[in-house]
Amino acid sequence: MNKKGKIKTKKISELTIRRLSIYYRTLNVLEKLYRDTLSSKELSEIEGINSAQIRKDLSLFGSFGVRGIGYDIQSLKKALSDILGLNRKWNVVLIGAWQFSEVLVNSEALKENNFIITKIFNETSDKININDSIMVYDIDQLEKRIDPKKDHIAIIALPPQKVQNIIYRLEKIGIEGVLYFASRAVKTQGNMVVINQDISINLGMLTYKIMEKKQAN
Amino acid sequence: MNKKGKIKTKKISELTIRRLSIYYRTLNVLEKLYRDTLSSKELSEIEGINSAQIRKDLSLFGSFGVRGIGYDIQSLKKALSDILGLNRKWNVVLIGAWQFSEVLVNSEALKENNFIITKIFNETSDKININDSIMVYDIDQLEKRIDPKKDHIAIIALPPQKVQNIIYRLEKIGIEGVLYFASRAVKTQGNMVVINQDISINLGMLTYKIMEKKQAN
Incomplete structure (x- = not known):
């Protein structure tokens, strides 16, 4: 169950990191449009990435959407920027x-x-x-x-x-x-x-x- | 069973195309090293992509490896170059x-x-x-x-x-x-x-x- 623990032992693939970078870019755009939440289905349609894959990628980092509501854009963006190192100059x-x-x-x-x-x-x-x-x-x-x-x-x-x-x-x-x-x-x-x-x-x-x-x- | 037929109706995602481009680049390198075959496990180690994902990507285009031997590099490269449009100037x-x-x-x-x-x-x-x-x-x-x-x-x-x-x-x-x-x-x-x-x-x-x-x- 401890998916978070898995990260430390298992190297994250380049393509996973690439997908996280792509999610981050999209969240950036949506935030500017004053959106608050985003479902994995919507993200899937925007990026052409399977929504199960998106949920898996995000759950790896302990970020879970709320059923029927989706992900909170601001906190997801914050989590991704921490992971990708974009929270600093x-x-x-x-x-x-x-x-x-x-x-x-x-x-x-x-x-x-x-x-x-x-x-x-x-x-x-x-x-x-x-x-x-x-x-x-x-x-x-x-x-x-x-x-x-x-x-x-x-x-x-x-x-x-x-x-x-x-x-x-x-x-x-x-x-x-x-x-x-x-x-x-x-x-x-x-x-x-x-x-x-x-x-x-x-x-x-x-x-x-x-x-x-x-x-x- | 007709996986090939599926392509025509279902759009291939950008990330799949990107992966195919990456496979193609790697095959290009291996061909120069006079390699004849490549297993999905090896390709997985080179690219950091899950080997099940690789087999799935390649089977989409009707390219199947031989158990214990792997993929024939030349014919796989040909198939990918046809798909990606790299077989012409x-x-x-x-x-x-x-x-x-x-x-x-x-x-x-x-x-x-x-x-x-x-x-x-x-x-x-x-x-x-x-x-x-x-x-x-x-x-x-x-x-x-x-x-x-x-x-x-x-x-x-x-x-x-x-x-x-x-x-x-x-x-x-x-x-x-x-x-x-x-x-x-x-x-x-x-x-x-x-x-x-x-x-x-x-x-x-x-x-x-x-x-x-x-x-x-």
């Missing part, structure tokens, strides 16, 4: 995104989730136009300018062949986690968490849907 | 990625999955250094330079407030699908498939893992 340094930085700096999703971009590192630091609160440095200055006590996460948007070297340098600096845009795996000494954003997975979903649409017509 | 136009284009143009994942970047549209088209086979135009020229018969997909990497307008223009042009980097939803007339790559979901996974790691130490 994360300072983010951006490496190599050039003008794509503008996309990330202006991202509402990052701001809403407490991700604050504080520094940008580029190979051509003179070419960028970002607001004044963000410092722009040359990539040569990584070791000099990153303070692992203040800078928690790095996002790397460099060509794939340049990623591994930066990963090595960031791990030495002592940064906690890295998100990079590339499909190839990278090596670490095990002191840093690394996740990649593989655009081809989303493109696979896109092409599937294009074909599905064509079949329907 | 997709021409991709990139809009607004500036120097981030270099990341995408050099992406091995895109090349392996038959996504060919053919054109780039920028607000500052003179500042880019890309190989000669890719044409670079100003965003003003979208209507003039995109041929919906040849250009299937667009990737939009513009600041969020500029995305909706480009979506309208692309739908008028008649492009089939769009992937954009932003968390906000966009409106379409329903003639185009749209998917967003929401970086905050991956960042939520990253922070979860950072905290998990801290607890373990």
